[in-house]
Amino acid sequence: MKTKVYTIASGKGGTGKTTTVINLGVALAALYSRYFERAKVIMVDADVGMANMGLALGLEECLPTLHEVLAGKANVKGAIYDGPSGVKVVPSGISLQGSQISFKRFPDVVKQLRKVADFVLIDAPPGMSKECMAPLRVADGIFLVVNPDLASVVDALKIKTLAERYDRGVEGAIINRVGNRSELSVEKVEELLDLDILQVVPEDSKVRKASMLRVPVVSDAPNSPAAKAFKRLATSLFEERFGNVETPSGLQLFQFFKLEQLEEKSFVEKLKDLFVRRS
Ligand SMILES: Nc1ncnc2c1ncn2[C@@H]1O[C@H](COP(=O)(O)OP(=O)(O)OP(=O)(O)O)[C@@H](O)[C@H]1O
Numbered sequence: 322m323k324t325k326v327y328t329i330a331s332g333k334g335g336t337g338k339t340t341t342v343i344n345l346g347v348a349l350a351a352l353y354s355r356y357f358e359r360a361k362v363i364m365v366d367a368d369v370g371m372a373n374m375g376l377a378l379g380l381e382e383c384l385p386t387l388h389e390v391l392a393g394k395a396n397v398k399g400a401i402y403d404g405p406s407g408v409k410v411v412p413s414g415i416s417l418q419g420s421q422i423s424f425k426r427f428p429d430v431v432k433q434l435r436k437v438a439d440f441v442l443i444d445a446p447p448g449m450s451k452e453c454m455a456p457l458r459v460a461d462g463i464f465l466v467v468n469p470d471l472a473s474v475v476d477a478l479k480i481k482t483l484a485e486r487y488d489r490g491v492e493g494a495i496i497n498r499v500g501n502r503s504e505l506s507v508e509k510v511e512e513l514l515d516l517d518i519l520q521v522v523p524e525d526s527k528v529r530k531a532s533m534l535r536v537p538v539v540s541d542a543p544n545s546p547a548a549k550a551f552k553r554l555a556t557s558l559f560e561e562r563f564g565n566v567e568t569p570s571g572l573q574l575f576q577f578f579k580l581e582q583l584e585e586k587s588f589v590e591k592l593k594d595l596f597v598r599r600s
């Protein structure tokens with residue numbers, strides 16, 4: 322089956338792209354854990370200037386990163402790291418040189434990732450600069466993350482127009498941070514964008530709490546309203562690929578686990594290997 326590369330973009334910054342990529346990626350991986358031995362989901366931090374994904378997951382010390390890969394100093398396979406619940410992560414570096422990085426090698430990087438993943442989720446930088454275009458151009462589908470306010474919707478419309486110019490489909494929009502005090506209603510946003518609304522994610526204090534702890538809200542507070550919305554989005558992508566998932570009675574559909582648990586697991590595996598070799 323063909324790999325799906327989704328770019329999560331916005332015009333305006335701070336709408337919730339990184340939050341969406343991380344929670345969608347982790348929730349997808351947690352779904353894999355229920356049905357398969359290994360998740361084939363890779364999240365890429367293409368916001369090379371800010372590099373928030375590594376920070377959000379406690380992977381800021383990883384080296385090489387996408388920076389070294391784009392600079393031709395490392396192979397992308399060496400820049401794929403384990404994230405929570407079995408998701409893989411290609412982080413960006415936190416050095417200040419991020420903003421000067423060329424995206425010339427980016428299409429090739431994504432081509433390599435297509436060989437090892439079913440889903441590649443790209444966290445795009447905000448705005449319309451040259452480096453914003455590369456993640457749009459490699460995508461099979463683009464998700465726009467908007468907030469229910471006019472400025473965010475107008476900026477998202479610019480990205481939609483650009484994506485159409487590159488003949489890249491915008492699959493739909495995720496309206497994030499919807500609350501009682503929203504400037505625009507969900508219906509108004511839908512009408513203005515003229516796009517399918519893939520998910521409405523409410524304003525949720527649990528998202529901020531989780532981000533302070535540097536963990537995804539889907540695993541930290543799986544029953545919070547925002548986590549439920551991200552899990553619904555993950556389920557629909559998973560079902561698009563693998564068909565309907567059945568909710569096992571009394572069992573959790575999503576199997577989340579922390580990075581340390583994974584490390585523990587691989588440590589045990591390593592020990593086992595050692596014993597097998599010695600016996
Ligand atoms: N549904 C939500 N409820 C409450 N807070 C949220 C929600 N979604 C995102 N946030 C908070 O909003 C802030 C911005 O989110 P995030 O970093 O994901 O945006 P971004 O689009 O990636 O920003 P940038 O354009 O700077 O990369 C974060 O502090 C995050 O915790």
Ligand SMILES: [Mg+2]
Pocket residue numbers: 338339340368373444
């Ligand atoms: Mg971000």
